[in-house]
Amino acid sequence: xxxxxxxxxxxxxxxxxxxxxxxxxxxxxxxxxxxxxxxxxxxxxxxxxxxxxxxxxxxxxxxxxxxxxxxxxxxxxxxxxxxxxxxxxxxxxxxxxxxxxxxxxxxxxxxxxx
Amino acid sequence: xxxxxxxxxxxxxxxxxxxxxxxxxxxxxxxxxxxxxxxxxxxxxxxxxxxxxxxxxxxxxxxxxxxxxxxxxxxxxxxxxxxxxxxxxxxxxxxxxxxxxxxxxxxxxxxxxxx
Numbered sequence: 288x289x290x291x292x293x294x295x296x297x298x299x300x301x302x303x304x305x306x307x308x309x310x311x312x313x314x315x316x317x318x319x320x321x322x323x324x325x326x327x328x329x330x331x332x333x334x335x336x337x338x339x340x341x342x343x344x345x346x347x348x349x350x351x352x353x354x355x356x357x358x359x360x361x362x363x364x365x366x367x368x369x370x371x372x373x374x375x376x377x378x379x380x381x382x383x384x385x386x387x388x389x390x391x392x393x394x395x396x397x398x399x400x401x
Numbered sequence: 402x403x404x405x406x407x408x409x410x411x412x413x414x415x416x417x418x419x420x421x422x423x424x425x426x427x428x429x430x431x432x433x434x435x436x437x438x439x440x441x442x443x444x445x446x447x448x449x450x451x452x453x454x455x456x457x458x459x460x461x462x463x464x465x466x467x468x469x470x471x472x473x474x475x476x477x478x479x480x481x482x483x484x485x486x487x488x489x490x491x492x493x494x495x496x497x498x499x500x501x502x503x504x505x506x507x508x509x510x511x512x513x514x515x516x
Contacts, residue, residue, distance in 0.1 A: 330506035392444035
C-alpha cells in the first residue's frame with residue numbers, strides 16, 4: 288500500500304513568487320491536513336480538508352490557500368512568498384473513522400525562499 | 402483550544418540506558434494523544450496513540466507511554482535505547498469529538514543516543 292506522496296521534495300523560490308505543493312493521500316483516505324514545520328515555530332497546522340471541503344484552518348495569512356480534488360489529492364498554494372515561508376511543509380492523510388483516528392504523514396516538501 | 406508542552410528540548414543518553422520523554426497537555430475538551438518520531442529529512446512516523454481504554458499504551462520499537470488524566474501528562478518511555486533511536490520526538494493531541502484530525506504538537510524533544 289503506497290504511503291502519502293508529496294511533490295516536489297525540494298523547492299527553491301524567490302521572494303514574491305508563488306508556489307504550489309501537491310499531496311496524494313493513501314488510497315481510500317478522504318481527509319488531508321497540511322502542516323508547516325520551522326525551527327522557530329515548530330509544527331503548525333495550516334488546513335484540513337475532507338471530501339473537497341475545508342473543515343479547519345490554522346492561523347496563517349490569506350497568502351496560504353489550499354484545495355482538495357474529488358480524488359482526495361490536495362494542493363496548497365503560497366502567493367507572494369516571503370523569506371519566513373521557508374519551511375518543511377508536511378501533508379497527512381487519514382480515514383477519519385470516529386474512535387480510531389490516525390494521521391499518516393508524507394516525507395514533506397522542503398521550501399527555501401531566497 | 403489545546404496546547405502541548407514538551408518539558409525537555411534535548412535529552413542525551415547512553416546506549417542501553419532507559420529514557421523518559423515528558424509531555425504535558427492542556428485542553429478544555431477530551432483529547433486523543435499521540436507520540437510521533439521524525440528522523441532527519443523525513444516526515445513523521447506514529448509511535449503510539451491513546452484513544453481510550455488502558456492508560457498504558459505500547460507502541461512500535463519498544464516504546465510505551467502512560468496517560469495520566471489527573472496530571473494531564475503522556476510521558477514516553479523506553480527501557481533500553483539504541484543508537485538508531487536518535488531522532489526528534491513530538492507529542493501531539495487532537496480533539497476527541499468533532500470529527501477533526503487537527504493535531505496540536507509540542508515543540509519536540511531531540512533524543513541523542515551516545516555509544
